[in-house]
Amino acid sequence: MKEKVKVRDRILNVATDLFYHQGFNQTGINQIIAEANIAIGSLYNHFPSKNDLLLAYLRKQEEEWFEGLEKFTQGSSHPREKILKFIDYRIAQQQPDFYGCPFIKIIAEIGTQDQQVQQLVEGHKSRQRMLLQGLFQQLDYDGPIDKKLLADNFFLMVEGATVNATISRNIKPLEGVKKFIKKMIS
Amino acid sequence: MKEKVKVRDRILNVATDLFYHQGFNQTGINQIIAEANIAIGSLYNHFPSKNDLLLAYLRKQEEEWFEGLEKFTQGSSHPREKILKFIDYRIAQQQPDFYGCPFIKIIAEIGTQDQQVQQLVEGHKSRQRMLLQGLFQQLDYDGPIDKKLLADNFFLMVEGATVNATISRNIKPLEGVKKFIKKMIS
DNA sequence: TAAAAAATAGATAGATCTATCTATTTTTTA
């Protein structure tokens, strides 16, 4: 028996795929309705404007990001292990084609003018950073670097590696970060 | 006496400003010719298509990036000093409004489909990385991390901090990288 | 099962986009 996907979800699923892989400005309403197989009236009934659809897309990404991490790290208990799972998760997200981080991409595309978008993205990145700060605080590490500083800069390394994996179409930057942090916290 | 800026340069200067600050897809040919005060025929005479203008923009950015670094670091001789100048340069580039890195932005906007763009951007990032690898090799540092690994990950930190400075509209991520690397190579 | 709500196809408005073309004027070169 057919599992019916609701119209709103069909729209949002297609928009998610296209905004992420093809870019927000390079995705037109007409392509979305064609691929989702819905009427244009339905789209504007659920999302009053393309910008509302963008916000729904970002909220969905935010929710799924933390759900995905939760699932990915279940079974790990030691903070060191969880930190390594974090980088593994972000590597896994980039497989196989290095499309980058959806939050970074939208800011690069449309800037920070739209306050709702800016706050969603800033909030998302801030939550990742906080999560890592918590994990690093729990470590029994006594290297030369303050734990919070190490956590913040580890986060930035992962961010930079994600961007440069896309640019070079290569996993190496991300693998290099993993190697680095392993040495630092071993 | 009036210094005449050539038509081609007026086009490229305006395109540079708009592509960088407003985005490539959000900048139309008509806005460029209006702000540059030139005829549309002249634009297409110098640049056969908008994509050719994009390539010229990226080549200009590439050239000016290394010229700018050269100027910024002149007077510094010790590798440690040069490394700190590198991060200072990338901080200075982000002042005062955190518009990010033009190379990262264009890839986030249009992806890696266009081979000329992809190669230009990958080449640029690779040259930055090589430059840093050279500086770190010259350091007399014997921390726990291999010099090349440290150089690569320092580069990635700066990249991530640039992106996150835009997102949070704050210099802190970049200052944090500086603090981190200072401790690592002191 | 009747009424209300949701979804549909498809036309349409009006703005905007890249690129080409024409006819004229200005600037540069030989």
Add this chain to the structure above:
DNA sequence: TAAAAAATAGATAGATCTATCTATTTTTTA
């Protein structure tokens, strides 16, 4: 200074964009 090259204003083509509207059909709710 004459010929060639470059630049100009502005119309135009044809595609594409977001969003609205109408009239009809399908689905859901009471």
